[in-house]
Amino acid sequence: MSQETAPSPTADRASGHATGAMREAVVELVDVHKSFGQLEVLKGISMTSHVGDVTAIIGASGSGKSTLLRCINMLEIPSSGTVRVHGEEIGLRRNGHGESEIADRRQIQRIRTRLGMVFQSFNLWQHMTLRDNVIEVPIHVLGRKRDEAIRDADALLERVGLFEKRDTFPAYLSGGQQQRAAIARALAINPDVMLFDEPTSALDPELVGEVLTVIRDLASEGRTMILVTHEMSFAREVANRVIFLHQGLVEEEGEPNAIFNHPKSERLQRFIGSIR
Amino acid sequence: MGIDWSLLALSPPGWGGVLLRGLVTSLEIAGGGYALGLAIGVGGAFGKLYGGPVTRDLLECYTTAIRAIPELVLIVLIYYAGTDAVNRLAESLGHDAVNINGLVAGIFVIGIVQGAYSTEVLRGAIKAVPFGEIEAARAYGMPSGLLLRRITLPAMLPHAIPGLANLWLIATKDTALLAVVGFTELTMATRQAGGATKDYFLFFCAAGILYLMVTLVSNQIIRVVERRARRGMREV
Numbered sequence: 417m418s419q420e421t422a423p424s425p426t427a428d429r430a431s432g433h434a435t436g437a438m439r440e441a442v443v444e445l446v447d448v449h450k451s452f453g454q455l456e457v458l459k460g461i462s463m464t465s466h467v468g469d470v471t472a473i474i475g476a477s478g479s480g481k482s483t484l485l486r487c488i489n490m491l492e493i494p495s496s497g498t499v500r501v502h503g504e505e506i507g508l509r510r511n512g513h514g515e516s517e518i519a520d521r522r523q524i525q526r527i528r529t530r531l532g533m534v535f536q537s538f539n540l541w542q543h544m545t546l547r548d549n550v551i552e553v554p555i556h557v558l559g560r561k562r563d564e565a566i567r568d569a570d571a572l573l574e575r576v577g578l579f580e581k582r583d584t585f586p587a588y589l590s591g592g593q594q595q596r597a598a599i600a601r602a603l604a605i606n607p608d609v610m611l612f613d614e615p616t617s618a619l620d621p622e623l624v625g626e627v628l629t630v631i632r633d634l635a636s637e638g639r640t641m642i643l644v645t646h647e648m649s650f651a652r653e654v655a656n657r658v659i660f661l662h663q664g665l666v667e668e669e670g671e672p673n674a675i676f677n678h679p680k681s682e683r684l685q686r687f688i689g690s691i692r
Numbered sequence: 693m694g695i696d697w698s699l700l701a702l703s704p705p706g707w708g709g710v711l712l713r714g715l716v717t718s719l720e721i722a723g724g725g726y727a728l729g730l731a732i733g734v735g736g737a738f739g740k741l742y743g744g745p746v747t748r749d750l751l752e753c754y755t756t757a758i759r760a761i762p763e764l765v766l767i768v769l770i771y772y773a774g775t776d777a778v779n780r781l782a783e784s785l786g787h788d789a790v791n792i793n794g795l796v797a798g799i800f801v802i803g804i805v806q807g808a809y810s811t812e813v814l815r816g817a818i819k820a821v822p823f824g825e826i827e828a829a830r831a832y833g834m835p836s837g838l839l840l841r842r843i844t845l846p847a848m849l850p851h852a853i854p855g856l857a858n859l860w861l862i863a864t865k866d867t868a869l870l871a872v873v874g875f876t877e878l879t880m881a882t883r884q885a886g887g888a889t890k891d892y893f894l895f896f897c898a899a900g901i902l903y904l905m906v907t908l909v910s911n912q913i914i915r916v917v918e919r920r921a922r923r924g925m926r927e928v
């Protein structure tokens with residue numbers, strides 16, 4: 417793949433896992449709460465993701481995993497608490513009804529271009545070919561030159577195995593192909609962190625592998641990623657940190673070995689037992 | 693009974709030229725009114741979907757009233773009320789009563805009527821755009837103006853085209869209603885030609901054929917536009 421699309425912070429993951437405290441924090445959440453009306457979904461979450469970390473977020477359905485991930489790029493606005501990206505706090509304020517809202521549109525738009533989100537249902541733009549999907553943000557948001565953007569897009573599509581499909585519209589592709597294209601689209605902004613929300617949950621079982629292969633490849637090059645997933649064996653394999661959410665709180669977190677082989681809390685033990 | 697084809701000659705004493713000029717006027721009004729209606733429709737649709745309660749109520753009144761009242765009544769009403777309002781305004785500003793350009797008045801009248809229908813067509817089409825596509829654009833930092841132009845409008849187009857195509861055909865025919873306010877578009881020109889020659893049948897057939905041709909040509913263009921807008925959609 418081309419140099420431009422390689423991750424800027426090339427942390428040495430092989431030796432880097434144990435030295436988390438030394439590395440720069442990319443995403444920090446401090447006491448994040450989120451309610452939908454009366455329902456409090458996040459009840460005070462704090463977490464930090466450092467350069468090169470692959471963080472897996474696991475937990476039962478409804479425990480707040482997606483909400484947590486979406487609070488990082490403000491697709492959901494936290495009711496209270498602080499989110500920092502590369503040390504910069506995302507400004508929030510209260511509107512007339514006491515609801516939390518974005519203080520500065522420009523700031524969040526700038527920060528969002530550092531965060532590459534991949535959705536459960538791909539969300540490719542259906543009226544554009546794969547290549548047009550990939551070059552859209554680099555050209556129109558980041559102001560890159562068209563020919564450069566196309567060159568990088570083709571390299572990314574090649575990397576996810578879709579170069580031949582570059583002129584195809586998403587509707588003509590399988591779910592696995594669409595999700596790989598969506599990963600290429602997210603990579604095209606050269607994000608500091610990739611955010612995955614259950615990237616394989618909408619896929620037929622036989623298509624899961626091809627997407628996991630792409631994500632595994634990203635992990636091995638040291639990309640910082642936060643991954644919500646139900647694929648426990650995959651989380652164990654690629655993550656260096658696992659966070660177990662239970663009813664809107666971090667119940668337990670640690671290295672995959674500790675979480676999966678020596679769960680401390682009874683809830684985590686039960687959760688891991690239930691999915692075996 | 694012989695048909696006197698020379699009556700259709702382009703230059704007098706034939707009436708062909710008058711008819712064609714009427715057709716051009718009709719198309720100008722239809723085109724202008726349609727464009728104005730689309731502009732109103734885009735604003736109206738977003739206002740209805742994302743506007744505050746007052747905006748929404750006002751738009752609801754507008755679309756309901758326009759769609760409830762027969763077009764003939766509306767056209768007479770908007771035409772006279774509109775010209776009257778302009779004149780009063782001019783008077784209150786100390787000007788003499790202005791002579792309102794018939795073409796502009798026609799475009800305005802058709803535009804107001806079309807705007808109400810466009811609002812509804814576009815509102816439905818925008819709602820048909822999967823929310824995830826809009827959310828994805830937001831997640832990558834797209835500002836809202838760009839998002840509207842690059843994602844929402846092109847994504848809703850395939851859903852809007854059948855409705856918008858109908859509105860265009862209706863616009864071409866609604867221009868005929870302007871004849872009641874004495875405006876020389878194709879239908880009025882036809883009536884004048886018929887009145888002068890007493891050959892109503894010939895001229896109304898000719899006008900009918902002209903309207904038919906407008907529709908046929910429009911359909912061809914619509915088909916091309918629709919095929920392009922639907923490129924990303926798989927036919928089932």
Ligand SMILES: Nc1ncnc2c1ncn2[C@@H]1O[C@H](COP(=O)(O)OP(=O)(O)OP(=O)(O)O)[C@@H](O)[C@H]1O
Nearest residue numbers: 452455457475476477478479480481482483484614
């Ligand atoms: N926009 C919303 N409005 C109201 N309630 C919501 C909204 N989004 C999420 N919720 C609720 O918040 C809770 C947590 O949802 P969330 O999607 O974060 O869970 P999750 O852990 O991702 O679950 P899953 O594994 O099923 O995806 C659920 O009870 C859900 O119904």
Ligand SMILES: [Mg+2]
Nearest residue numbers: 481482483614
């Ligand atoms: Mg979820």
